Amino acid sequence: MTEVAAALHGRDRPSGPVGRLVAPAVFVASIALCLAAAALVLALLPSPQGEHHTISESLAIIGKSVWERVLLPRSPRVRAGYRNWIQTLQTATPILLTGLAITAAFRANVLNIGTQGQYVLGAIAGAAAGIYLPAGRGMLIPLLLLAAMAAGALLAAISAALERWRNVPVVLSTLLLNFVALEFLRYVLQGPMRAAHEDGTLLDPQTRELPDAARLPDFLTQSNGQGLHVGFLIAVVAAVALSFLLRRTTFGFRLRVVGQNPDAARFAGINVARVSFATLALSGALAGLAGAIQVAGIPPYVLFPDVGTDGLGFTGIAVALLGRLSPVGVIFSALFFGLLNTAFRALEQSPLQIHSVAAQAVQGMLIIAVLVVSSPEWGRILRPWRPRGGVKRG
Amino acid sequence: MVELIDIRKRFGDLIALDGVTARFAPGRVHGLLGENGAGKSTLMNVCYGLLKPDTGQIRANGAALSPRSPRDAIAAGIGMVHQHFMLAGAMTVLDNVLLGDRRAGRVLDRRASAARLRELAERLGWPIDPAARIETLSVGQQQRIEILKALWRDVQLLILDEPTAVLTPPEVEQLFGAISRLRDEGRGIVFISHKLGEIRRICDELTVLRRGRVEWHGGATNVSPDELTRHMVGRSVEAISRAAPGATRADASPAALTLDHVGANGLHDVSLGIDPGEILGIAGVDGNGQQELAEAVVGLRRIERGRITLGGADVSHLPPKARLALGVAHVPNDRKREALVPTMSVRENVALKRHDVAPLSRGGLLSPRAAARIARDLVARFDVRTPSIETPVGALSGGNQQKVVLARELAMSEPRLIVVMNPVRGLDVAATQFVYRQLLDRRAAGSAILLISTELDELLALCDRVGVLYGGRLTMTGFPTTGRDEIGRLMAGLDARGAA
Numbered sequence: 001m002t003e004v005a006a007a008l009h010g011r012d013r014p015s016g017p018v019g020r021l022v023a024p025a026v027f028v029a030s031i032a033l034c035l036a037a038a039a040l041v042l043a044l045l046p047s048p049q050g051e052h053h054t055i056s057e058s059l060a061i062i063g064k065s066v067w068e069r070v071l072l073p074r075s076p077r078v079r080a081g082y083r084n085w086i087q088t089l090q091t092a093t094p095i096l097l098t099g100l101a102i103t104a105a106f107r108a109n110v111l112n113i114g115t116q117g118q119y120v121l122g123a124i125a126g127a128a129a130g131i132y133l134p135a136g137r138g139m140l141i142p143l144l145l146l147a148a149m150a151a152g153a154l155l156a157a158i159s160a161a162l163e164r165w166r167n168v169p170v171v172l173s174t175l176l177l178n179f180v181a182l183e184f185l186r187y188v189l190q191g192p193m194r195a196a197h198e199d200g201t202l203l204d205p206q207t208r209e210l211p212d213a214a215r216l217p218d219f220l221t222q223s224n225g226q227g228l229h230v231g232f233l234i235a236v237v238a239a240v241a242l243s244f245l246l247r248r249t250t251f252g253f254r255l256r257v258v259g260q261n262p263d264a265a266r267f268a269g270i271n272v273a274r275v276s277f278a279t280l281a282l283s284g285a286l287a288g289l290a291g292a293i294q295v296a297g298i299p300p301y302v303l304f305p306d307v308g309t310d311g312l313g314f315t316g317i318a319v320a321l322l323g324r325l326s327p328v329g330v331i332f333s334a335l336f337f338g339l340l341n342t343a344f345r346a347l348e349q350s351p352l353q354i355h356s357v358a359a360q361a362v363q364g365m366l367i368i369a370v371l372v373v374s375s376p377e378w379g380r381i382l383r384p385w386r387p388r389g390g391v392k393r394g
Numbered sequence: 395m396v397e398l399i400d401i402r403k404r405f406g407d408l409i410a411l412d413g414v415t416a417r418f419a420p421g422r423v424h425g426l427l428g429e430n431g432a433g434k435s436t437l438m439n440v441c442y443g444l445l446k447p448d449t450g451q452i453r454a455n456g457a458a459l460s461p462r463s464p465r466d467a468i469a470a471g472i473g474m475v476h477q478h479f480m481l482a483g484a485m486t487v488l489d490n491v492l493l494g495d496r497r498a499g500r501v502l503d504r505r506a507s508a509a510r511l512r513e514l515a516e517r518l519g520w521p522i523d524p525a526a527r528i529e530t531l532s533v534g535q536q537q538r539i540e541i542l543k544a545l546w547r548d549v550q551l552l553i554l555d556e557p558t559a560v561l562t563p564p565e566v567e568q569l570f571g572a573i574s575r576l577r578d579e580g581r582g583i584v585f586i587s588h589k590l591g592e593i594r595r596i597c598d599e600l601t602v603l604r605r606g607r608v609e610w611h612g613g614a615t616n617v618s619p620d621e622l623t624r625h626m627v628g629r630s631v632e633a634i635s636r637a638a639p640g641a642t643r644a645d646a647s648p649a650a651l652t653l654d655h656v657g658a659n660g661l662h663d664v665s666l667g668i669d670p671g672e673i674l675g676i677a678g679v680d681g682n683g684q685q686e687l688a689e690a691v692v693g694l695r696r697i698e699r700g701r702i703t704l705g706g707a708d709v710s711h712l713p714p715k716a717r718l719a720l721g722v723a724h725v726p727n728d729r730k731r732e733a734l735v736p737t738m739s740v741r742e743n744v745a746l747k748r749h750d751v752a753p754l755s756r757g758g759l760l761s762p763r764a765a766a767r768i769a770r771d772l773v774a775r776f777d778v779r780t781p782s783i784e785t786p787v788g789a790l791s792g793g794n795q796q797k798v799v800l801a802r803e804l805a806m807s808e809p810r811l812i813v814v815m816n817p818v819r820g821l822d823v824a825a826t827q828f829v830y831r832q833l834l835d836r837r838a839a840g841s842a843i844l845l846i847s848t849e850l851d852e853l854l855a856l857c858d859r860v861g862v863l864y865g866g867r868l869t870m871t872g873f874p875t876t877g878r879d880e881i882g883r884l885m886a887g888l889d890a891r892g893a894a
Contacts, residue, residue, distance in 0.1 A: 057780045247760075248759055248760050248762070249758055249759055249760060250749055250750040250755045250759070250760060251758065252760075253745075253749050253760060254749075254750075256736070256738070257746065260736075260737045260738060261734070261735040261736070262738075262744070264731065264732055264733060264734055264735050265730050265733050265735075266694065266714075267694065267714075267724065267726055267732045267733060268745060268746045268747045269693075269713070269714040269715035269718050271715075272711075292766050345627070355879055391879070
């Protein structure tokens, strides 16, 4: 277990100009292959209407829908402007943040698999701050984002403390606290934060709408009023900041050393327990931020129970692994996941009417396939093509 | 009769076995002696099928044997009890004995097996409970289970790797009783140990290994402890050009390092002092408190009693970082695990210990440019053979890795004290000479050096004074006026005159 990060990550960074290019090139090629395979599987599914399409017809429909409804910025027929891409980027936002949360933790070999719970707690704290804090426009958004980060960090810090003082493995406590966070969400939505009608009767378990001052502003707004909320920009900035932290700060250096060789870290005078603690808090804060952005960024700006079960915290693990635990890589892998998501929505509306359940199954298989292809084992097979760093025997 | 004929085994540059021939006869206890790294364990692992020899032959009762796993060795009648037991703690004695026994079949007849096991144990004078769980047994009892496990498979040759290291004196007596009985049954025993007193008591014949060769072979009765010690540690001192004595020091200047009755986990009442410009050597067989001593000095191990001072200042309870700031350099025992991060670059490994102070960082931000400048300079000065400073340090050879460690520890500042443990382990001759030169240069520049090593030759050639660690206790020797034989005896747990 101690070398999970090292095993996942291989080495800290590929070396040499060719090494830097070969890996991503192979990676992109394998994703393309996986997509082609997925398209073939979808094409073989029978249409629910009983209409018969040949495989080539099906493939053509899939290609056309994906092109027109997902990839094309301005479709002449859909007339939705950037809508497709807004959808994609919006979907990518929370998983980019939870992916970064996993990246930070795994790079330090801290197995935080509680991003789902930290994300839920962040959503609760963000909603509470947005609804109950009296602060005016301009202050409320930063406050609610900070509250969410603090909540996520706090939940993660419980796990860190349990490991440090009670020897409870982080992987266990973070996993179990996910359930605690989920039940806490159910509790606040049934009880203290549940919204009521004017006449006092209760709504379904959900909060009331966040006030305007707490809603993330949109940009790239379309004629239909839909736009992309600034949460996406916040997530991209977070990715760049995490990349900078890992590469250029002393804390990031310690984090990587602890992840790659905790013994050497200890012998170098690094306080390993403190670094793990801080890393876990940072990871929880990023996951919490994702929760608040989902609530404050997406209409109708209400905290629903489905936040607890949407799995976006867990998806962060897949996103981070696909991004090979590099913050910039995670941006691309989150975008890829976002694209997949919009693609399957488009296929649902296409003449093939591929059901969303089939879509999810294919999505799952695709993720597994991509993870297998991007695993360190493949890296090892590819190694002969990379320049070997090392003059032996000096 | 098991014969090992002209066995050779290399690990990379290191020749572990250089044409070793040994014969283990039935009904004899054969003692195998040698320093750490002499090749004892390698030889026995070859015999037990854990390692494949490069050349050479293994014969069991005249038939050629090439064991590819312990299973093959056991089938040929060779069993081994390792220093670290291979038992499943949560399972019972009987389960552990039956584990992996192919003759047991698919359905276990526990009752019959338990009766047979009890009978076998009683024959050796060891009453046991086959239903007891391993983790409830003492270390001595667990060792008996290991031996029973081998005998259950009816091995004719039993290899015991330092069996007495973990036993109390009464347990040793019982073990020796069992060994005698096995010998009387006509089985052969290979007994590996460092303790000369024991070896001479229990063994019929002895083989001394030194640097992968058989140094001496003969009967156990007609050899003195002194002679054995000499065979083990050798006579020849390699010519290492010794620099002039260290920089002259004013008598008023405080000792660079003192330990005053220091007690910690694994250390008992250790006192020592090193002056600037002096090399103090610590001899001893691995596992007698060397790692603990190094960790206590650099601050990685909490001390329970006593006092440690650096240049006169009390540092007994300062963390490693604070001692580093006071000028403590450390070249640890295991460079890949403790000193380096193999997946990170030469540049980052050079920066490892000082990444958070100027010029390597300012205000929490790293300065890769300064790190690169320093790394390039050190790579040139220490002649580290690396394609670039961005190469992962794990891709370098052992010697070059050690140069990176030395460069970081010795050249980035003026260390007041250097703690060095087995600095040339696994290095070739050229790299070894380089390491020694660096240490002597630092001595000439006035650093105090604590050199902990299992290589007696190295200590005698480099050190101003030598102490011996045995069982966590330090005995200072009269070196250089007293010699290698006395040190060898202390390492073997005898007192200086040679009594057990």
